[in-house]
Amino acid sequence: MKFEEAKSKFIQTWGALGSQWGINKTMAQIHALLMISPEPLSMEDIMEELHISRGNTSMNLRSLMDWGIVFKEYKPGERKEFFSAEGNIDELARKIARERSRREIKPTLRVLQDISAIDGEESTKASHFKAKTEELYDFVSRADNMLEKITEQKENWITKTILKLMR
Amino acid sequence: MKFEEAKSKFIQTWGALGSQWGINKTMAQIHALLMISPEPLSMEDIMEELHISRGNTSMNLRSLMDWGIVFKEYKPGERKEFFSAEGNIDELARKIARERSRREIKPTLRVLQDISAIDGEESTKASHFKAKTEELYDFVSRADNMLEKITEQKENWITKTILKLMR
DNA sequence: TTGAACTTTCAAAATATTTTGAAACATTTA
DNA sequence: TAAATGTTTCAAAATATTTTGAAAGTTCAA
Incomplete structure (x- = not known):
């Protein structure tokens, strides 16, 4: 080519x-x-x-x-x-991850937190909703934290992470 | 609410x-x-x-x-x-990660591999291009592998990953 | 084997997103 | 300070994506 x-x-x-x-x-x-x-x-x-x-x-x-x-x-x-x-690919990926978290994930988390706090309805639908949105909040915030942990490592964070995962 | x-x-x-x-x-x-x-x-x-x-x-x-x-x-x-x-959020995220890798990342990797194999041009532009696309291929394939490693863990892969990262 | 109940398909319409280009704006030079 | 050089803004136009709805397709019961 x-x-x-x-x-x-x-x-x-x-x-x-x-x-x-x-x-x-x-x-x-x-x-x-x-x-x-x-x-x-x-x-x-x-x-x-x-x-x-x-x-x-x-x-x-x-x-x-x-x-x-x-x-x-x-x-x-x-x-x-x-x-x-940006010439450093590690840094590029870090910036993208952080921006996407800041602009899209964090605001979503705030909404999930708000809506899972619905006042005491006792229908099956409402309690299932509360359970699901709480579970989702929990999952998303932990995933977000995980990504933060991964990218905050200086230099070669991918290699470092893979190494840690292999143990 | x-x-x-x-x-x-x-x-x-x-x-x-x-x-x-x-x-x-x-x-x-x-x-x-x-x-x-x-x-x-x-x-x-x-x-x-x-x-x-x-x-x-x-x-x-x-x-x-x-x-x-x-x-x-x-x-x-x-x-x-x-x-x-799908009721299991871990499984939901795993499916999404795998599909996006299969549909979008893997095909991109194939292209990166193809184009970094340009035949022996010696201009500064061409050699810089080759270096960059190789670097990108390397990074993206490792990131893709990392995600695969993370999601292939059964149950609570987020928690497991965070634990491993803390060490 | 017909028709009722339901789902899929896809061309056309509606909508959303992106792009253009010219006017307004900003900065420097003569 | 007027003109030249360059950038930004934004309403309108172009394009891309999504949605609709009716016709075609499928399955099943009588």
Whole structure:
């Protein structure tokens, strides 16, 4: 396979993976492009490579920076802004895990806690509901804690975790 | 909070969480409804509770069964079909983890492997590309293995994992 | 073997999400 | 301070996804 073909395939695949996990496809593609670029890219570069508009590029770069996985850089003498992606994959995964927990899991947990506190109904339905939502709260909060524990390990947290699990 | 309000809030929240993770909202809502129902529900029941069409209900129940987290049941004497959700949360999470790995992660890994095997280009861009995609392949396959290791533990795999991590 | 009861399918319609592009905004240079 | 260079915003347009509902399909009882 030739480089250009492989590159395009990578960008498509990363975009599709993002999509399947609820991430805007273009955002994932920009991230893919920045990851494989040895040099920071300008907005123009990105627009041209991916054939997308300026507005789209600007908004998705903003999102990527909000996630903390893309950074803005300035080149001396140059007026325009350049962008580069987090280069450390461990750190990338850590950031994604933390953001998803903060934005999606934690708020869900708060709701689960609220609703399992329904006031004393005694129907089968209500007590089953309470039991289920409590169980769910318990499970989700422990899973969330587990992920936190895993990712808070510095460097090579995957290898470290696998080692610990093997014992 | 009253039961009916809590129930509706749960269905909304579960649907929104699904959405954020790339799962059809209605599919997640049907799953939510079945999880909190002490008895299996018929298609009619589901249509009525969620105000959705028969076709929508049928298709999403099929998807949930394909995921292996909802089951079809028959009541003696009754002609119509009833549906119930996987009741064991550990098992539910295990099924979801495995399906997502099979459908989304494994195919991505295959692509990463293919594209990192670009034939001998010597440009900086190409060698950086090769290095990055190899690194990514390595990371993703190890993360996938880790999840497999974690979920293959029988019963309370979260607690077991947390214990092992604390050492 | 017909028809009643129920489920699935899928093209069209509805809805939600994403993208565009031009105006507004910001910053620097002449 | 006016113009040049670049970025952001957001309403409208384009696109993608989901939903509907009616027709076709299936199963079973009479």
